[in-house]
Amino acid sequence: MSGQTKDYSKYFIAPDLLQAKRRGKEEVQIVQFEQLPKELRSLGAGKKYLLQTYGCQMNVHDSETIAGLLEMMGYSSTEDEKEADLILLNTCAIRENAEDRVFGTLGRFKQYKLEKPDLILGVCGCMSQEESVVNRILKSYQHVDLIFGTHNIHRLPQLLQNALYSKEMVVEVWSKEGDIIENLPKVREDGLRAWVNIMYGCDKFCTYCIVPYTRGKERSRRPEDVLGELRELARKGYQEVTLLGQNVNAYGKDFEDLDYRFGDLMDDARKIGIPRIRFTTSHPQDFDDHLIEVLAKGGNLVEHIHLPVQSGSSEILKMMARKYDRATYLELVRKIKAAIPDVVLTTDIIVGFPNETEEQFAETLSLVREVEYDSAYTFIYSPRDGTPAAKMQDNVPLEVKRERLHRLNEVVNEIARQKNEKLRGEIVEVLVEGESKKNPEILSGRTRSNKLVNFSGPKHLIGQMVYVKIDQPQTWTLNGVWVEDQKVMVSGVSS
Numbered sequence: 063m064s065g066q067t068k069d070y071s072k073y074f075i076a077p078d079l080l081q082a083k084r085r086g087k088e089e090v091q092i093v094q095f096e097q098l099p100k101e102l103r104s105l106g107a108g109k110k111y112l113l114q115t116y117g118c119q120m121n122v123h124d125s126e127t128i129a130g131l132l133e134m135m136g137y138s139s140t141e142d143e144k145e146a147d148l149i150l151l152n153t154c155a156i157r158e159n160a161e162d163r164v165f166g167t168l169g170r171f172k173q174y175k176l177e178k179p180d181l182i183l184g185v186c187g188c189m190s191q192e193e194s195v196v197n198r199i200l201k202s203y204q205h206v207d208l209i210f211g212t213h214n215i216h217r218l219p220q221l222l223q224n225a226l227y228s229k230e231m232v233v234e235v236w237s238k239e240g241d242i243i244e245n246l247p248k249v250r251e252d253g254l255r256a257w258v259n260i261m262y263g264c265d266k267f268c269t270y271c272i273v274p275y276t277r278g279k280e281r282s283r284r285p286e287d288v289l290g291e292l293r294e295l296a297r298k299g300y301q302e303v304t305l306l307g308q309n310v311n312a313y314g315k316d317f318e319d320l321d322y323r324f325g326d327l328m329d330d331a332r333k334i335g336i337p338r339i340r341f342t343t344s345h346p347q348d349f350d351d352h353l354i355e356v357l358a359k360g361g362n363l364v365e366h367i368h369l370p371v372q373s374g375s376s377e378i379l380k381m382m383a384r385k386y387d388r389a390t391y392l393e394l395v396r397k398i399k400a401a402i403p404d405v406v407l408t409t410d411i412i413v414g415f416p417n418e419t420e421e422q423f424a425e426t427l428s429l430v431r432e433v434e435y436d437s438a439y440t441f442i443y444s445p446r447d448g449t450p451a452a453k454m455q456d457n458v459p460l461e462v463k464r465e466r467l468h469r470l471n472e473v474v475n476e477i478a479r480q481k482n483e484k485l486r487g488e489i490v491e492v493l494v495e496g497e498s499k500k501n502p503e504i505l506s507g508r509t510r511s512n513k514l515v516n517f518s519g520p521k522h523l524i525g526q527m528v529y530v531k532i533d534q535p536q537t538w539t540l541n542g543v544w545v546e547d548q549k550v551m552v553s554g555v556s557s
């Protein structure tokens with residue numbers, strides 16, 4: 063393979079804060095995905111694909127589109143690495159260990175390529191948007207056939223055709239922000255829950271985050287396209303839809319011809335017959351009063367809000383460029399709780415940001431106690447190349463960061479346990495997703511507030527909304543008993 067001799071630098075702009083912040087002048091086009099030409103529709107006939115997805119819900123959703131395109135080409139899916147004719151890794155760049163795992167997997171797949179030279183091995187997702195990653199693949203993983211990025215997923219059929227007929231590694235990564243492509247085919251994970259992108263990209267530029275560089279500027283889908291997709295999902299009987307975006311409540315800020323924001327979208331979504339509608343993830347700065355007012359109407363808008371705080375210290379928040387301080391965040395929480403008294407709040411927290419002092423960390427602990435989150439994703443800060451925070455000197459030893467994470471998790475778990483304990487004896491509405499991963503005799507599902515519930519019941523309940531009485535609340539899960547004689551008619555209403 064001679065791919066490493068080509069100059070791929072034209073495909074990239076290395077992360078550059080100043081350049082990236084100047085972006086956004088060119089207009090975003092809305093492009094309708096066209097039917098594939100005949101030769102591409104049969105390219106995968108009789109062949110199998112295996113798609114491995116890393117990272118966030120956005121990637122999971124991109125994988126649904128990738129699977130949709132592949133199945134349109136005639137491929138069928140497999141979980142078995144050995145029988146796959148195409149293996150694609152949809153990667154995540156948010157943390158270094160996620161990248162290491164991908165490189166480990168690529169190394170392992172070299173053997174398959176030797177045994178089966180026709181196998182196509184591809185890498186896509188956020189890692190592909192990083193020039194350093196692509197250079198590393200070109201240099202040390204020459205058995206890879208195809209690399210494409212997050213902005214040109216719709217080009218997969220053509221790229222795959224090139225990879226099949228070319229002896230060189232096919233690399234197509236667009237550093238320009240993508241247009242919005244409508245009507246892409248999708249293979250949804252199950253017939254119950256669906257994820258719907260409402261916007262792409264992020265303009266927040268938190269100093270530790272690579273996403274504004276890998277996913278580009280904020281681009282909102284038109285309301286009629288989002289609502290049309292929701293109505294279609296309602297018609298197909300989906301029970302739960304999660305509206306997706308890196309920062310969903312910036313939705314609509316980029317419309318020049320329309321005064322229509324996330325609150326308006328949720329208000330319209332509320333009128334569509336899908337029993338549960340969620341969203342992820344939100345940024346506190348864009349969480350406006352109208353959105354709170356709409357969420358307080360309840361119905362199919364669930365009472366769960368994931369509201370990443372990242373730190374309880376205003377000084378650290380400033381260094382993170384989060385654009386809010388402790389007091390503003392707490393004021394937002396107060397408003398949300400006043401409007402939605404049974405709201406379940408969850409969050410993301412980074413400990414050990416460069417130079418975080420013990421006092422600043424203690425402010426995070428006190429904020430967690432004050433807000434009383436039902437759960438939190440907690441991480442030790444890890445630098446990402448090209449981000450402003452990666453250039454900051456750091457005087458906090460790793461052992462101190464680990465110890466802080468441990469202390470934080472103890473507080474988070476203690477509160478989670480107390481919150482779940484309050485549900486002892488309560489009857490909760492559960493959407494039954496399937497058998498429990500640990501025990502096939504047990505069914506598991508989620509409450510409106512996204513808590514995992516395990517209970518015994520017949521398999522025909524899978525896919526239904528049922529009531530469960532909680533008798534054994536744990537820190538992470540709720541165990542209960544199916545309330546057989548109570549039927550859920552519509553969300554939140556029992557017969």
Ligand code: SF4
Binds near residue numbers: 266273308
């Ligand atoms: S808002 Fe989220 S996605 Fe955007 S830069 Fe900040 S952490 Fe990254």
